[in-house]
Amino acid sequence: MRVMSELYGLIFDVDGVIADTEAVNMRASIRVFAELFGVEGVQRKDFEKGLGLGSEEYLRAAAKVHGLELNNEQMAQATKLRQEYFLQILAQESLPAFPGVLKLMETALEHQDFRVAIATSSTRAKSQAVLRSAKVPYGKMVYITGSEVKNKKPHPELFQKATEHLKISPGKCIVIEDAPSGVKAAKAAGCKCIAVTNSMAADRLAKADVVVSSLGQICIDFLVDLIRKKPGARR
Numbered sequence: 447m448r449v450m451s452e453l454y455g456l457i458f459d460v461d462g463v464i465a466d467t468e469a470v471n472m473r474a475s476i477r478v479f480a481e482l483f484g485v486e487g488v489q490r491k492d493f494e495k496g497l498g499l500g501s502e503e504y505l506r507a508a509a510k511v512h513g514l515e516l517n518n519e520q521m522a523q524a525t526k527l528r529q530e531y532f533l534q535i536l537a538q539e540s541l542p543a544f545p546g547v548l549k550l551m552e553t554a555l556e557h558q559d560f561r562v563a564i565a566t567s568s569t570r571a572k573s574q575a576v577l578r579s580a581k582v583p584y585g586k587m588v589y590i591t592g593s594e595v596k597n598k599k600p601h602p603e604l605f606q607k608a609t610e611h612l613k614i615s616p617g618k619c620i621v622i623e624d625a626p627s628g629v630k631a632a633k634a635a636g637c638k639c640i641a642v643t644n645s646m647a648a649d650r651l652a653k654a655d656v657v658v659s660s661l662g663q664i665c666i667d668f669l670v671d672l673i674r675k676k677p678g679a680r681r
Contacts, residue, residue, distance in 0.1 A: 453561060454673055455612045455619035456554045457605060457637070458547075460566035460573045462497070462624035462645040465541045465580045474531035475505060478524050485512050497645060498625025500567045500598040501525045529572050536575045543580040544644060546662030555586055557666055563588035565608040565621070567598055588612050599627040602635035609635065618673055622661065629654045638672050640664065 461467040472490045479485040488508055496507030505524050509516050516524065554560040564584055566573045570591045577584045588611040590604060597603040609616045616636030623629050624645040632639040633653065641654035648657045655672060658664060 452559060452618065453614050454559055454670065455561050455563060455609060455614040455637075456550075456669065457563045457565050457608050457612075457619055457621045457632075458551070459498075459621070459623050459625075459628055460564060460568055460576055463544070463622050463642060464547055464582060465543050465576055466644065467541065467576055468497070468645055470532055470535050470541065471504065471528075474528050474535060475508065477531050478505070478528045479508065479512070479514075482524055482527060483514060483520075485514060488512065494646070498567070498599055498623070498627040500592060501528060501569075503598070529569065532572055533575055536579050541576060541579040543582065544642075544661065546660050546664070548581065550661050550664055551582065553666055554669075555583065559670075560666070561588070561612045561614060562586070563590065563608045563612055565590045565604050567592040567604060569593050599625075600630035600634065602631050605632050605635035605637055609637065620669055620672060623654065624651075626650055626653070640672070 458464060472493060475493065476488045479488045492508035492511040493504055494507065496504035502521055502525055505528065506516065551562060554562050564587050568591060570593055573591055588608060590608045590611065592598065595603045595607060605621055609619050612619065619637045621632035621637045621639045623632055623639055623641050629639050629641050629651055630653065639654040640656045640658060641651035642661055643651065643657065643659050651657050
């Protein structure tokens with residue numbers, strides 16, 4: 447008779463972790479600034495300070511660069527229009543998963559000791575469009591969105607809720623992130639964190655337990671070693 451083993455949680459952020467949504471976010475947002483506010487010349491780097499902080503902070507970062515103060519009504523209009531443009535782009539173009547993502551997910555889903563979750567600050571409509579385009583089997587996973595929490599990253603609420611739904615203690619969960627705010631949120635929730643350099647340089651992600659250039663570098667044994675803090679787990 448098999449002895450019941452320990453359960454572990456693997457939690458994936460969406461934007462910048464599963465697929466290169468940043469490129470699509472940028473295109474949609476630049477269009478919003480041009481069409482809604484008449485601001486031209488907005489660039490990808492203008493949004494950097496808002497990465498991983500939710501759609502409002504993402505837009506606010508670029509607005510600040512261009513000397514634009516958005517009131518609540520303007521922000522609501524901008525975020526709504528940005529999501530519409532984002533969904534339009536995904537309806538016309540495919541957005542493949544980053545290398546190694548689907549393999550790691552499938553391996554964890556098939557492993558008897560792992561449970562998998564999606565936890566994103568994005569809305570359900572927007573994140574679901576990404577997951578479908580990237581062919582992520584999210585129906586087999588716990589799925590938490592920004593619409594279900596009061597506090598955005600770097601607050602730990604999103605990942606706390608994910609661990610609660612997984613019914614696994616935070617100390618036995620690993621969050622995969624791509625932004626400093628996400629790393630901070632994961633650590634504050636009591637989880638381990640693997641940061642992947644899809645969106646920014648490794649030095650910006652140094653507070654994660656591990657920083658990798660691709661999830662293709664990660665295997666199940668590595669995850670277990672990291673949770674158990676075995677020697678050599680950090681790379």
